[in-house]
Amino acid sequence: MKFKSLLHLLEYFKDDQICIEYYEQIRWGGEPACPHCGSLKPYKTNRGYKCSDKECHKKFTVKVGTIFENSKIPFRVWFAAIWLATEHKKGISSVQLAIDLGITQKSAWFVLHRIREMLREKAPQMLGENEATEIDATYVGGKEKNKHFPKRRSRDHNLITNEGKVYTPKKAILGIIERNGKVALKYVDGETTRNMVDFVKTHVPADSTIYSDEAAAYKQLKKTYKHDNVKHSLSIYVEGQVHTNTIENFWSVLKRGLYGVYHQVSDKHISRYLDEYAARFNNRSLTSNERFNQFLEGSESVLPYKILTQ
Numbered sequence: 001m002k003f004k005s006l007l008h009l010l011e012y013f014k015d016d017q018i019c020i021e022y023y024e025q026i027r028w029g030g031e032p033a034c035p036h037c038g039s040l041k042p043y044k045t046n047r048g049y050k051c052s053d054k055e056c057h058k059k060f061t062v063k064v065g066t067i068f069e070n071s072k073i074p075f076r077v078w079f080a081a082i083w084l085a086t087e088h089k090k091g092i093s094s095v096q097l098a099i100d101l102g103i104t105q106k107s108a109w110f111v112l113h114r115i116r117e118m119l120r121e122k123a124p125q126m127l128g129e130n131e132a133t134e135i136d137a138t139y140v141g142g143k144e145k146n147k148h149f150p151k152r153r154s155r156d157h158n159l160i161t162n163e164g165k166v167y168t169p170k171k172a173i174l175g176i177i178e179r180n181g182k183v184a185l186k187y188v189d190g191e192t193t194r195n196m197v198d199f200v201k202t203h204v205p206a207d208s209t210i211y212s213d214e215a216a217a218y219k220q221l222k223k224t225y226k227h228d229n230v231k232h233s234l235s236i237y238v239e240g241q242v243h244t245n246t247i248e249n250f251w252s253v254l255k256r257g258l259y260g261v262y263h264q265v266s267d268k269h270i271s272r273y274l275d276e277y278a279a280r281f282n283n284r285s286l287t288s289n290e291r292f293n294q295f296l297e298g299s300e301s302v303l304p305y306k307i308l309t310q
């Protein structure tokens with residue numbers, strides 16, 4: 001089944017039963033597994049399945065153990081929400097989603113956070129195995145007027161004091177991006193540069209080529225990587241292959257989205273928004289339909305409301 005639009009998707013998923021069958025195929029590939037004990041021998045009941053394992057014997061549906069667990073929102077509304085949240089390049093706010101789908105804003109907020117959980121990379125992916133990567137840190141949030149230092153943003157989004165020194169706030173978003181491929185993002189609260197070195201080591205294999213700006217701590221990377229940096233302090237932004245334009249373009253899309261669509265993103269939830277942006281970017285070459293299926297495969301994860309709100 002190929003969906004080319006939201007309308008098409010809703011026409012196909014006309015009732016809950018069709019959604020359930022579709023999702024069972026994605027999740028189990030025709031072989032239902034008990035989410036409680038893993039047994040592959042459940043039998044069908046009127047409302048779902050019952051495990052035949054003597055010690056387990058629990059009832060379940062395909063929603064148990066997924067982002068759809070314990071939700072009263074119909075499956076087709078969930079599917080429409082996934083489509084909207086992942087097809088809109090900058091995302092969709094809970095206010096807008098509530099209007100589009102006729103659900104409360106509170107429900108829409110929860111649905112969107114669970115979708116972000118679905119989009120989260122469950123294992124760190126390796127970047128830069130076949131091409132150069134660019135790394136950079138950027139800063140979001142906080143009111144400019146509350147910052148206790150003279151502020152001016154350089155082209156690479158660092159903050160420059162009136163004395164011309166680079167000021168590095170503690171809370172930062174770290175990014176690693178392949179020039180023609182994928183991105184990895186991480187929100188950190190602490191020493192940006194040391195966090196960056198650890199982050200790079202998690203995602204980039206040794207001996208790869210990395211470009212950055214001239215933050216002093218990145219010098220550590222030279223031990224493990226082919227590292228070169230641009231000299232922004234000398235107003236040199238591109239020297240042959242040595243530039244960080246790819247990650248800077250990514251930051252501007254991210255910030256337009258975070259500020260334009262979501263307005264204010266709290267420290268508590270920012271990592272989830274980063275998961276959302278990274279997932280959309282990293283799957284941009286797929287068709288809408290392929291993306292939808294690909295994302296659904298990440299849905300085996302429950303995110304309780306309590307965790308989001310405590």
Ligand SMILES: [Zn+2]
Pocket residue numbers: 034035036037038039051052053056057058
């Ligand atoms: Zn079981």
